[in-house]
Amino acid sequence: MNCLPLSLNRRQAGALLAVAWSGRVTAAERRIVYLSAKQDLPFWSTVGRGVRSVALAQGFGFVELDSQLKAEVQLENARRAIQDKAAGLVISPVDSQSAPAVLDLARKAKVPVVIADIGTTAGDYATYVKSDNYRGAFDTGSALAQALKDRGWQQAPHALITISLARKNGQDRTNGFRDAFKEAGLGKEVALRQMQDYSAAETQRYVAELLAQHPQLRALFIQTDQPVAGALQALKAAGRSGEVLIASFDAMPEVEALLTHGTLVAVGMQQPHLMGQRAAEALLSALRGERPPKQVLVPIMVGTGKNISNLMPQVNKQVFGR
Numbered sequence: 116m117n118c119l120p121l122s123l124n125r126r127q128a129g130a131l132l133a134v135a136w137s138g139r140v141t142a143a144e145r146r147i148v149y150l151s152a153k154q155d156l157p158f159w160s161t162v163g164r165g166v167r168s169v170a171l172a173q174g175f176g177f178v179e180l181d182s183q184l185k186a187e188v189q190l191e192n193a194r195r196a197i198q199d200k201a202a203g204l205v206i207s208p209v210d211s212q213s214a215p216a217v218l219d220l221a222r223k224a225k226v227p228v229v230i231a232d233i234g235t236t237a238g239d240y241a242t243y244v245k246s247d248n249y250r251g252a253f254d255t256g257s258a259l260a261q262a263l264k265d266r267g268w269q270q271a272p273h274a275l276i277t278i279s280l281a282r283k284n285g286q287d288r289t290n291g292f293r294d295a296f297k298e299a300g301l302g303k304e305v306a307l308r309q310m311q312d313y314s315a316a317e318t319q320r321y322v323a324e325l326l327a328q329h330p331q332l333r334a335l336f337i338q339t340d341q342p343v344a345g346a347l348q349a350l351k352a353a354g355r356s357g358e359v360l361i362a363s364f365d366a367m368p369e370v371e372a373l374l375t376h377g378t379l380v381a382v383g384m385q386q387p388h389l390m391g392q393r394a395a396e397a398l399l400s401a402l403r404g405e406r407p408p409k410q411v412l413v414p415i416m417v418g419t420g421k422n423i424s425n426l427m428p429q430v431n432k433q434v435f436g437r
Contacts, residue, residue: 145202146176147395150192150217152207152233154181156313157340157435158365158387159207162231164436165391166205173399175202184313186213193217203227203398205391210281211236227401231394232387234283242397244390244411248287251383251415252364256295256336258381258419259362263301263334268360271333274306274325276318276346278338285309288338288364288383305329310342319345326353333359340365347378366418366434374423384416384426388436 147170151159163179170177180196182189189209196204197220204221208214211234218238221228230243263269275292278285289307296302306329308321318337325332326349337343343363350356362381373379390413397407416434418426431437 145200146170146178147398148196148201148204149177149179149231149391150189150196150204150206150208151179151181152189152209153184153313154179157367158385159232161387161434161436162207162391162394165388165393166231166395167391168388169392169395169399173395175399182209184209186210186216189213190216190220193220197221197224197226201226203229203402205229205231205394205398207231208233208235208282210279211283212281214238227398229394229398229401229407231390232284232385241401242394242407242409242411244394244397244413245284246385246390246413247415248284249291251385251417252288252291252336252338253295254415254417255362255364255381255383256292257299258417259334259336259360260296260299260301262360262380264299266333266360268333269299269301270303272303272305272329272331273301273334273336274304274308274329274332276308276310276321276335276337276342278310278313280309285338292336305332310339313339313342315341315343315345315348317345318342319349322346322349323353326350326355326359335359335361337361337363338365339363340367343367343379366430368435370418370430371423371427374418374420377420380419382418384418384430384434386413386416386429386433389413389433391436 149163149166151163167177180192186209214235215238218240222239228240230240277289280286306325337346350359360380364383366382366384370382393411400407416426
């Protein structure tokens with residue numbers, strides 16, 4: 116059984132696939148292909164490790180291809196995987212609007228697909244495995260709202276730096292957070308910025324702009340992991356560290372220290388390794404001719420300075436895939 120390492124870029128993977136899938140594939144060498152939205156983001160690389168663990172344990176090969184947040188690359192990756200006789204696909208779409216094109220391609224080729232995260236606006240698929248983004252964002256927002264109240268800052272403005280709102284998970288995170296603040300009586304949202312490249316540098320720029328435009332800003336909700344580092348850098352550069360509370364979604368490796376020291380107030384932690392495992396299990400079920408559940412919901416853990424030490428065993432396993 117062959118399997119390609121997770122660190123391959125698209126060109127390298129394509130070259131190896133051309134050799135590995137040259138028409139001499141036996142049943143025992145069938146491969147599960149994971150189409151990652153952006154391979155170098157920790158969340159999606161951990162989803163890939165979860166898919167890989169189940170695929171290899173069940174005797175399948177595994178390949179991960181990087182869509183680089185580009186719909187055209189995603190579609191080409193899917194086309195190549197189907198052409199080269201993938202047994203099935205797990206996809207974390209670039210966005211919900213781009214997913215139907217891949218699903219249509221796979222349907223015509225009779226290749227089963229499971230969606231892991233983000234979602235789709237249309238199309239046929241075996242199972243959609245998703246985090247409970249609304250509930251997780253609501254609980255994270257509630258923790259941030261309480262922290263603001265504890266400091267007497269309930270009337271201060273706040274802002275959101277979101278993932279793409281073209282994604283269903285982005286919509287759910289935004290709505291969950293807003294509903295939590297509404298329920299807590301905190302409604303002074305002064306800005307929303309959508310990430311484009313999901314980098315720390317991008318969010319650092321956004322936060323620097325927000326601090327200049329809204330000097331009374333007291334809270335930020337940042338909807339994914341790596342950009343948090345950019346926000347912290349912007350606060351430090353402006354001399355505002357500790358003066359603006361941050362809640363985030365998805366956990367960086369140093370999450371325990373960040374929460375324990377109060378650098379972050381709350382983190383909504385998806386379980387990407389578990390998500391990848393559930394996606395692969397659903398796909399293998401479909402390949403056996405069974406009918407897996409149409410939707411599988413993976414719960415969100417909300418970490419704070421008070422509970423993070425107790426959560427770390429599960430965080431290490433299912434958030435970081437260690």
